[in-house]
Amino acid sequence: MYPPLLLLGLAHLALSQTAPATLTVNLAQTHQTIDGFGVSEAFQRALTIYKLPALERRRALDLLFHPATGAGFSILRNGIGSSPDSRDDHMVTIQPRSPGSPTSPPSYTWDASDSGQLWLTTEAVHTYGVRTVYANAWSAPGYMKTNRDDANGGSLCGVPGATNCGDWRRAYADYLVQYLRYYAAANITVTHLGFLNEPDLTTSYASMRSTPQQAASFLGVLRTAVAASDLAHKPLLTCCDTMSWSAAPPFISAAAPDVATAHAYTSSATSPLGGGRIKAWMTEAADNNGAWTSTWYANGGAGEGWTWANNVHGALTGGNVSGYLYWIGAQDRSTNTNTLVRLVFQHVRSPESQDRLLVAFFQSLALGMADDDDGENVNLDDDDSIFALLHSRPPSTPPSSSTHPSKPRRRKRGIGLKTPREPRTLRAACLARDRHRCVVTRAFDYQQLKRRYREPPARDDDGNILDGRDQFAHLAVVHILPYMFALTREENGEPTESRKAALAILDMLDYTLTI
Incomplete structure (x- = not known):
């Protein structure tokens, strides 16, 4: 049995709206052994x-x-x-x-x-x-x-x-x-x-x-x-x-x-x-x-x-x-x-992710998931117009997940990100790539880039020095979530329930993706 842990008696607790709480502990009084x-x-x-x-x-x-x-x-x-x-x-x-x-x-x-x-x-x-x-x-x-x-x-x-x-x-x-x-x-x-x-x-x-x-x-x-x-x-x-x-x-x-x-x-x-x-x-x-x-x-x-x-x-x-x-x-x-x-x-990547298992899993599944309507192309420079798992495509190495980047489509209720291959295959390939080269949104990637170059030499997650910004390749979109978004933020600037749900799902895969 563990050495006794004695519960301390709370002799007096005074609560007031105008004064801070007062707590008096009687060290002479012992209760049950735990x-x-x-x-x-x-x-x-x-x-x-x-x-x-x-x-x-x-x-x-x-x-x-x-x-x-x-x-x-x-x-x-x-x-x-x-x-x-x-x-x-x-x-x-x-x-x-x-x-x-x-x-x-x-x-x-x-x-x-x-x-x-x-x-x-x-x-x-x-x-x-x-x-x-x-x-x-x-x-x-x-x-x-x-x-x-x-x-x-x-x-x-x-x-x-x-x-x-x-x-x-x-x-x-x-x-x-x-x-x-x-x-x-x-x-x-x-x-x-x-x-x-x-x-x-x-x-x-x-x-x-x-x-x-x-x-x-x-x-x-x-x-x-x-x-x-x-x-x-x-x-x-x-x-x-x-x-x-x-x-x-x-x-x-x-x-x-x-x-x-x-x-x-x-x-x-x-x-x-x-x-x-x-x-x-x-x-x-x-x-x-x-x-x-x-x-x-x-x-x-x-x-x-x-x-x-x-x-x-x-x-x-x-x-x-x-x-x-x-x-x-x-x-x-x-x-x-x-x-x-x-x-x-x-299929969870890190201990931190395991502790965040499906915190808000698909809270907004009412959003449409069909992708049969064609529409105008989305401007990929608009960081808030897309929300998908991305991975880098080094010029010297063919991408392991797909030879064709996805064609994002704008729809009435959201954005469907098409891929020529099954999402689970692309997900596995993306997550298997070298660390911190799977990122969420171009905005995240750009912020990470700036953060790492503030204190040179900039390094990746494995400690390898990033020699120059021109080494970064274009990003290929990989469809990881069968999910669409009409808006990513409310008028007051807060994330929509759709975005919160998707962030929670990505937290399950790797919590560092959505920090």
């Missing part, structure tokens, strides 16, 4: 990251765990699998077949992957210094439950009210301990262990129902199994990752875990759990309904950064939490939207 902040990559989201190309994979990890260039998350929540298979996003169990009875010798199987989580945890712990690993089970294997299925609810056989199918409590406890042994063998210490996830909810995927009394019945068995195990580090036991913060108190009171855990879906962390006598973590929250966004603040939307900053602040001050965990940290754009980092890096 264990950290974290995310999960359960349900094979870890595999999604692992399957990225090497550079993008590292960038995703940096964004999640790097303390300087990323969020610096210090807690990783893993899902303990219960499924007999790995179809779809199932988390596979370490014991897919029933041993026959609760007292029969177990037959464990370890694939050294754990749905990609072993690799991710190894990176988090040994590359980025993450010290808190939370292993959390959504369900016991189906053969240990009343419904014989790891999904669709059902209860653990042997707890009060579920005794007509044998007593699998100790077998389930041993199962969880064995899972921790596999991680210990990989030089990873699991610091926290949870046996339930949202016991107050039945879902079509891995889920297991429990009452507070049933949870208490099993936690005592689990505590005994952990204490008797050969694990060098005995994990702290949690309970019970309820669907809402308000549903947790009966579970905490009955089970008496080491750490109280709850989610914040149907109610938020506004009051301490367990009377503040034990640590509490908010272990899952996300915007499950809104579209993915990287916006800090626009209108207080559920996915905006400002909203989540307030959520975290409220949990720390009102819920007295010691840990705050978002749901999925990073996942592919084809899956649901409840994620912090969206994995669309395959």
